[in-house]
Amino acid sequence: MGKEFRFECRFCLKPIMAPLELCGKKVKCPACKNPVVVPQLRTATVAMKSKPRDINKDTQMLTRVVTSRHKKGYFGRIMKYAIVIVIAYFAYTKYIDFTNKNQQSVATLLTEYANNEDIATSYIIKNKVTHTDFDILRNYSRAEEEHVRIIVAQCLAKMPYSKNIYRLLKHYLQNDSNDVRIAAAKSCGKIEQIPILELLIKRLEKEQDKGVRGAIGGALRDLTGVRGNTVNAQRWKVWWKEKRRDYQFPRIK
Incomplete structure (x- = not known):
């Protein structure tokens, strides 16, 4: 059997050893018995060193296996944070507006409501x-x-x-x-x-x-x-x- 490498099962996250020949094919996880696709490897050429090398050795080294479940786009995450910040800002401004109106007298609120059909103002008047x-x-x-x-x-x-x-x-x-x-x-x-x-x-x-x-x-x-x-x-x-x-x-x- 040729060289083997280790990757994680996408179901139980237990390590699985698989030969290079099975890249892209399905294997059964020995722990949870679920079929898992063996990920493709990324390879990088090893720089030649000054000391003599055995030409029979493989000149490529295996890098860490990165499956699709580890890849997360930063753009989507930034957009989520931006939406949360915008919602929090509008909620804060509404709260400040509500607090300011709640401190006004009933006469002031009724005068303001006569010129502005605002549901929040209506609520304040009825409860204040x-x-x-x-x-x-x-x-x-x-x-x-x-x-x-x-x-x-x-x-x-x-x-x-x-x-x-x-x-x-x-x-x-x-x-x-x-x-x-x-x-x-x-x-x-x-x-x-x-x-x-x-x-x-x-x-x-x-x-x-x-x-x-x-x-x-x-x-x-x-x-x-x-x-x-x-x-x-x-x-x-x-x-x-x-x-x-x-x-x-x-x-x-």
């Missing part, structure tokens, strides 16, 4: 507003921008209930915009008060838009726990006539 900001919300309740009125309607559910809250919600349930009426109906569904319940039942009877009727029906379902056909105004009138004397809201939320 407190029960002390009712006067600010009331000042923006007649804003020309529809999306600002929607935000105000959503924030009303976080206010402690009062006659002023009732009047604003009643005003919003009669708004020209369907989206504003839907937002007001959803806020009503979070306020467990008898006047709000009666307001929703009366409004359901007059409402014509299908989407708004669905929102009002959903609010009534959230308040009462009643299932079934929640957009049937006549059904709600009969139900309320039977329950209104000593009705109490179920704690189902």
Whole structure:
């Protein structure tokens, strides 16, 4: 048998000895018994030395076997690092922007939101507003921008209930915009008060838009726990006539 060299099995990474004649052919790994292709060798000519040499010796030396699994392109790796850096940069800038906006007052945020329909700003307003900001919300309740009125309607559910809250919600349930009426109906569904319940039942009877009727029906379902056909105004009138004397809201939320 001729000269042999060693290479690693691509499955179990155990060393395998194979003769030069089998380069490019398949052999069975003695350890894991899987078929492995014997890699081709890279050769390099040995420089002649000053001392006499045996001309019968092979003048080529075998270099380290390098299989394809060791070859990794640096371009792909650099591109991955570049993408990660870009994503991290944009995430950092968004975080700084979010932090700066969160430090602003509700009035400033509403003024900014009137000129910039930004989802992040909307989120901050809905989560930053407190029960002390009712006067600010009331000042923006007649804003020309529809999306600002929607935000105000959503924030009303976080206010402690009062006659002023009732009047604003009643005003919003009669708004020209369907989206504003839907937002007001959803806020009503979070306020467990008898006047709000009666307001929703009366409004359901007059409402014509299908989407708004669905929102009002959903609010009534959230308040009462009643299932079934929640957009049937006549059904709600009969139900309320039977329950209104000593009705109490179920704690189902």
